[in-house]
Amino acid sequence: MRQTIAYPLVVVTGLAVPGAALAEATLPPGPGKDVVENVCTTCHQLGRIVNSGYSPEGWRNVVSMMVNIGAPLSADQVMQVSTYLAKNFPERPAPAAEIIPGKVQVAIKEWTVPTPGSRPHDPLATPDGAIWYSGQMANVLGRLDPKTGEIREFKLPPDSGPHGLVADRDGNIWYTANFGGYIGKLDPKTGAVTQFKMPDPKARDPHTLKFDQHGILWFTVQGGNMVGRLDPETGAIKLIQSPTPKSNPYGMVIDSHGIPFFAEFGSNKIARIDPATMAIHEYELPHADARPRRVAITADDLIWYSDYRRGYLGRLDPKSGAVAEFPSPGGPHSQPYGITMLHGAIWYSESGVKPNTLVRFDPKTRAFQTWAIPSGGGVVRNMMPTADGHGLALACSGVNKIAVVTVR
Numbered sequence: 001m002r003q004t005i006a007y008p009l010v011v012v013t014g015l016a017v018p019g020a021a022l023a024e025a026t027l028p029p030g031p032g033k034d035v036v037e038n039v040c041t042t043c044h045q046l047g048r049i050v051n052s053g054y055s056p057e058g059w060r061n062v063v064s065m066m067v068n069i070g071a072p073l074s075a076d077q078v079m080q081v082s083t084y085l086a087k088n089f090p091e092r093p094a095p096a097a098e099i100i101p102g103k104v105q106v107a108i109k110e111w112t113v114p115t116p117g118s119r120p121h122d123p124l125a126t127p128d129g130a131i132w133y134s135g136q137m138a139n140v141l142g143r144l145d146p147k148t149g150e151i152r153e154f155k156l157p158p159d160s161g162p163h164g165l166v167a168d169r170d171g172n173i174w175y176t177a178n179f180g181g182y183i184g185k186l187d188p189k190t191g192a193v194t195q196f197k198m199p200d201p202k203a204r205d206p207h208t209l210k211f212d213q214h215g216i217l218w219f220t221v222q223g224g225n226m227v228g229r230l231d232p233e234t235g236a237i238k239l240i241q242s243p244t245p246k247s248n249p250y251g252m253v254i255d256s257h258g259i260p261f262f263a264e265f266g267s268n269k270i271a272r273i274d275p276a277t278m279a280i281h282e283y284e285l286p287h288a289d290a291r292p293r294r295v296a297i298t299a300d301d302l303i304w305y306s307d308y309r310r311g312y313l314g315r316l317d318p319k320s321g322a323v324a325e326f327p328s329p330g331g332p333h334s335q336p337y338g339i340t341m342l343h344g345a346i347w348y349s350e351s352g353v354k355p356n357t358l359v360r361f362d363p364k365t366r367a368f369q370t371w372a373i374p375s376g377g378g379v380v381r382n383m384m385p386t387a388d389g390h391g392l393a394l395a396c397s398g399v400n401k402i403a404v405v406t407v408r
Contacts (some may be wrong), residue, residue, distance in 0.1 A: 026046070026050070027046065027049075030084055030087065031080055031083075032080040032081045032083065032084025032085070033084065035080060035081050035084075036084065036085070039071060039077075040071070040081070043066075049085070053089050053091050053092040054085070054086065054089070055091040056083070058086075059085045060079075060116070061116065061117055061119075061399070062117070063078050063081050063082045064078065064116035064117025066117070067117065068117050068137045068139070069159075094333075094352060095353045095354070096354065097330060097355055097357045097372050098330050098331070098353070098357070099370050099372060100368050100369050100370045101369065102360070102367065102368075103369075104407065106391075106405050106406060106407050106408065107405070107408070108374055108403055108405050108406075109403065109406075110375050110396065110401045110402065110403045110404075111149060111151065112400055112401050113133065113135060113153075113400055113401065115135060115138040115140065117137050117138065117400065118138040118140065118142070118400055119135070119136045119137040119138075119400070120133040120142070120396065120400065120401070120402055121135075121163050121164075121381055122134050122163060122164050122208075122381065122382040123383065123394060123395045124165035124166065124167060125385065126167050126171070126387060127167075128171075128387070129146065129147065129386075129388070130143050130145055131143075131146060131402055132144075132165055132167075133165070133395050133402050134162035134164070134165050135162065136161050136162055136163060136178065138153070139155065139158065139160055139161065139162070140155055140162070141153070141173060141175060146404050154186055154188070155191075156184065156186075157177075157184075157195065159179050160175075160177040160182075161177060161178040162175045162176070162178070163177075163178035164176040164207060164208040164209045164219070166209050166210060166211055168211065168215070172185050172187055172188070173185070173186040173188060175209075176219060177195075181197065181204045182195045182196055183196040183198075183206060183209065183219065183230055196230055196235055198221070198224075198228075199237050199239065200224075200239055203221045203226050203239055205223045206219050206220070206221050206228075207221060207249065208220045208250065208251050208252045208262075210252050210260065212254045212258045212260065212275065213254070215232060215233075216230070216275075217231075217232060218230075218252060218254065218260040218273070219252070220249035220251075220262050221239070221249060222249060222250060223248070225242045225246060225248065225249065225266075226239045226241055226242060226249065227239070227262060227280070229278070238278065240273075240280065242264065242280065244269060246266045246267075247265075247266045248266030248267075249262050249263070249264060249271075250262065250265035250292075250294065251263045251293060251294035251295045251305075251339075253295050253296065253297040254297075255301045256301055257301075259272055259273065259274075259275060260273045261295060262295070263295045265291055266291075267291075268285040268290040268292075269282045269283060270292055270305060283316055283318070285314065285316075286325075287310065287325075289309055289310055290307050290309065290314070291307060291308050291309035291310070292306065292314065293307075294337060296340050296341045296346060298341050298344070299344075302316070303315070303318060304316075304341070306337055308335050308336060310332060311331055311332040311333060311335065311336065312325045312326060313325070313326045313328055313336060313346065313348065313359075313361055314326075315363075326366065326368075329350070329370050330350040330353040330357060330370075331353075334350040334352045334353050334357075335350060335351045335352030335353075336359075337350075337351040337379065337381055337382075338351075338383040338394065340383050340384050340392065342385045342389075342391075343407070344362075344363070345360050345363070346360070347359065347361075349380035349383065349394070351379040355374075355376040356372075356376060356377025356379065356380055357370045357372055357377075358392075358394075358405060373394075373396065375396055375401050375403075376399055377396050377398070378396050378397055378399035378400075378401075379398045380397070382395055386404065391405045391406040392404070392405040392407070393405075
């Protein structure tokens with residue numbers, strides 16, 4: 001539990017805190033100090049708290065995440081701690097969003113998910129028009145009906161930490177249990193969950209998953225530095241190590257020939273997997289500092305990636321190995337993240353600017369257009385087209401919302 005609780009604050013802040021700073025950190029006086037010292041520091045080093053910074057709403061969300069996974073705080077203490085942290089550790093400045101006008105019009109509608117601190121991670125648009133999401137820190141899968149606004153939550157086995165989502169042909173919802181070390185299948189009709197445990201304990205954090213054209217489920221294992229496949233008919237799982245150490249396999253797509261490609265967020269590489277042998281071939285990106293995080297694929301099987309570290313949109317041609325890069329409108333600290341393809345254009349989010357932006361890139365004209373996300377976004381970690389093909393589904397983690405973008 002202690003390792004699980006430590007996860008959100010470290011990852012959400014993204015801070016590199018020197019060991020000396022962790023040891024020497026102190027808290028300023030005020031109501032809530034004692035609770036932070038006595039409760040929060042049982043799982044977090046003090047330096048990770050004092051070197052964080054959020055808006056009041058952001059701190060309430062972070063503290064609620066802690067409560068969701070076991071922090072012993074009453075409702076009054078949640079408010080007291082959130083107020084104390086917001087006063088003493090306010091949100092740090094971020095690059096301003098760069099709004100580029102254009103001919104495409106969009107409407108963005110957002111819904112707040114029921115459980116505070118859910119940290120919705122990935123969205124999933126299903127053929128019935130619903131939008132599912134993984135409530136990672138609330139340990140739930142949620143289903144939104146955009147027509148009515150009704151949201152239903154499905155509770156998962158304890159400490160699952162759902163992450164990626166995909167639906168099968170029968171309407172079951174498959175997910176990666178990022179904290180629980182398994183692949184799960186939820187039957188929405190009954191709420192029953194089937195677990196497929198990782199055969200290797202080192203594969204502790206399955207991440208993104210995709211079905212190929214034959215119904216085989218492929219997935220990445222980030223910290224375990226692996227990729228794997230699962231046969232839903234037999235439950236058999238096969239894992240293979242990524243060739244580059246600490247490459248952190250992350251986002252994944254399947255091309256038109258059933259070949260999986262994945263981003264190596266810990267290195268400057270994109271990789272493909274041979275479906276028959278599971279042999280991995282890596283494509284090294286030109287810049288050593290490139291860190292591809294999510295990937296999208298167009299009808300011509302070109303791989304597009306969000307370079308989170310450098311603030312670039314990239315394109316890889318797997319046939320030739322040629323790479324093209326385009327600076328993201330928000331600049332080098334814009335942190336491009338969730339990415340997908342719709343109507344021949346590349347759509348992605350900039351998570352490092354304030355507010356987060358939705359970005360559209362036209363590969364033919366190489367023109368960008370951007371929009372501010374109304375709620376601020378709070379890091380849009382993933383997105384995908386809606387089932388009707390007229391828009392996008394987004395998960396806005398830090399503000400506890402799901403968004404639907406209608407493209408006109």
